Amino acid sequence: MYIKIAWRNIWRNKRRSLITIGSITFAVLLACIMRSMQLGSYDRMIENAARFYTGYIQIHKAGYWDEKIIDNSFSWDQELLAKVENTEGVNSAVPRVESFALASFENKTKGGMVLGISPEREHELTRIKDKMVEGEYLQDNDEGAVVSEGLAKYLKIGVGDTLVLIGQGYHGANAAGLFFVKGIAKFPVPEQNNQTIFISLKKAQWFYAMPDLITSMSLVVDKAKNVDRILADLNGKLDMNYLEIMGWKDLMPDLLQGIEIDNISGRIMLWILYAVIGFGMFGTFMMMTAERMYEFGVMMSIGMKRVKMQFSVFLEMLMMSSIGVIAGISISLPILVYYFYNPVFMTGEKAEAIEQFGVEAAYFFSLQPSLFYNQAWAIFFMAWILGFYPLYVIQRLKPVEAMREA
Amino acid sequence: MSGVIKAENLHKVYSETKIPVKALNGVNLEIMEGEFTAIVGPSGCGKTTLLNIIGGLDHPTMGNVLVANEDIANMKDGELIDFRLKNIGFVFQAYNLIPVLTTLENVEFIMLLQKQDKTQREKRSMELLEEMGIADKANMRPSELSGGQQQRVAVARALASKPKFILADEPTANLDSKSTENLLDIMAKMNKEENATFVFSTHDQRVIEKAKRIVTLEDGVIISDVKK
Numbered sequence: 045m046y047i048k049i050a051w052r053n054i055w056r057n058k059r060r061s062l063i064t065i066g067s068i069t070f071a072v073l074l075a076c077i078m079r080s081m082q083l084g085s086y087d088r089m090i091e092n093a094a095r096f097y098t099g100y101i102q103i104h105k106a107g108y109w110d111e112k113i114i115d116n117s118f119s120w121d122q123e124l125l126a127k128v129e130n131t132e133g134v135n136s137a138v139p140r141v142e143s144f145a146l147a148s149f150e151n152k153t154k155g156g157m158v159l160g161i162s163p164e165r166e167h168e169l170t171r172i173k174d175k176m177v178e179g180e181y182l183q184d185n186d187e188g189a190v191v192s193e194g195l196a197k198y199l200k201i202g203v204g205d206t207l208v209l210i211g212q213g214y215h216g217a218n219a220a221g222l223f224f225v226k227g228i229a230k231f232p233v234p235e236q237n238n239q240t241i242f243i244s245l246k247k248a249q250w251f252y253a254m255p256d257l258i259t260s261m262s263l264v265v266d267k268a269k270n271v272d273r274i275l276a277d278l279n280g281k282l283d284m285n286y287l288e289i290m291g292w293k294d295l296m297p298d299l300l301q302g303i304e305i306d307n308i309s310g311r312i313m314l315w316i317l318y319a320v321i322g323f324g325m326f327g328t329f330m331m332m333t334a335e336r337m338y339e340f341g342v343m344m345s346i347g348m349k350r351v352k353m354q355f356s357v358f359l360e361m362l363m364m365s366s367i368g369v370i371a372g373i374s375i376s377l378p379i380l381v382y383y384f385y386n387p388v389f390m391t392g393e394k395a396e397a398i399e400q401f402g403v404e405a406a407y408f409f410s411l412q413p414s415l416f417y418n419q420a421w422a423i424f425f426m427a428w429i430l431g432f433y434p435l436y437v438i439q440r441l442k443p444v445e446a447m448r449e450a
Numbered sequence: 451m452s453g454v455i456k457a458e459n460l461h462k463v464y465s466e467t468k469i470p471v472k473a474l475n476g477v478n479l480e481i482m483e484g485e486f487t488a489i490v491g492p493s494g495c496g497k498t499t500l501l502n503i504i505g506g507l508d509h510p511t512m513g514n515v516l517v518a519n520e521d522i523a524n525m526k527d528g529e530l531i532d533f534r535l536k537n538i539g540f541v542f543q544a545y546n547l548i549p550v551l552t553t554l555e556n557v558e559f560i561m562l563l564q565k566q567d568k569t570q571r572e573k574r575s576m577e578l579l580e581e582m583g584i585a586d587k588a589n590m591r592p593s594e595l596s597g598g599q600q601q602r603v604a605v606a607r608a609l610a611s612k613p614k615f616i617l618a619d620e621p622t623a624n625l626d627s628k629s630t631e632n633l634l635d636i637m638a639k640m641n642k643e644e645n646a647t648f649v650f651s652t653h654d655q656r657v658i659e660k661a662k663r664i665v666t667l668e669d670g671v672i673i674s675d676v677k678k
Binding site for chain 1: 502505507508534536539540542544546548550551563564607
């Protein structure tokens, strides 16, 4: 009967209830879309960075991260590889030689990041084959190079042309070499697209005069959430006096900090949105209470206990909030599913302006469950807090006064 | 017959205004089981205050109220709510039904609060609605009923839990003469058939004529108590 009373009371004033439910629905819808876009973009940024730059975990020689020079390289052998790859959650290990060199073609020169890679392993981490736009991808012991599209454009170099690289090798050796351009790859993040050159690991070790050495080993993990556990496992297995192991949060502190700052601003926006909705809900609850004072007085007179009245009124608020939350989530879910699989890519000047900041010019969406239940909790929490008002009024209610004043 | 309500030296002073108002000034009254009593008097004489106090809705400033030999004047609010539920039926001047419940559900409501089982509730409610002549309105909401019909539902609800007595505060104040006549006939019938004790406060001459006992209040004091 209490559920029946609560449900029917909601529809006593249909227009008001619909407006309140509508505002909750709108708030949940907006919040879900806003947060989905934010979290989707964060995930994408982390994934882009982790997939392209770093992997979710990296192993280096101790001290390399503080002083990223080629002299801080470490030797890579089958024993180390086996230790790493036999760790639960590690799918594969991707060795790299990373350094810089001047890249030159005809009368154009530009500083570039040279990545010596094991082609198949690298593809497993960065899906680099999928980014090829021209020519062919590298093979083990390949003599050629894959140049990023932005750099190729700058140098006006094409497939089959010869790229000159000049840099500094291991322990101060000169590094100079000619590499024919085997392919061109396009990357979403402009910072990478404008400066990267891929050569095979063997060729890089030859170029920098560092046989059997690598600067980093990035790990392909099964799930990003397992990173902390894998880090702990590897710490126990490897010689930590010689090596250092870092997770993506340590590898990309600037990105993490940027995300956190942006996340806070997103949350502030949400709080403002919920505060506005909260005032609307409070107004409804106040009206609901005020117009039923006589009724409350009568109910108490005939023997209804305060706690039962409070329960019934609380049920009303809970039902109203639930309808709003369910409606909000139901509307937002198909929209977000659609955009999750079909991100919105920007074009034109707007896209260029965004890409200048090193960010992919697209809106990505997330479907994390927390996205939805966090909005539900926020609304329920608000209803719970605001619900204290009618509960308080009922607690203080004196039937004679309530009926007289009404 | 035994005394259902016994008010002894009841005083009630309202102190909310600058000048305290003495609403009751030493009222002594005993209502016997099965009585059909009207409390009459001019506006402001203390009728509603007296009804509120003997109904456990308000506390006296001084004096005792014994209902079925229990002193309700000193009961706490929570105890009074329970006491009212078990012992007292109310009919108010304004229609006092729960607007979102049907006629049948309104009558059932008190029995629900008393935790009676559904079959028993429905049987008793339908019996009462038939007695009141509104069984055909069982599934209607109060807003679909006339004022007289609503008051009949209120009387049915007040009787539903078989209380020790029923307090009716100006129950006919908002009714036309035909509805008043109907309601009074029903209450008189219930008084006779179910031996229900009724106490009214009223200005209405038609109610006064039907009453078997008339208690007249003036300035918070009983100035006459006549049994017909």
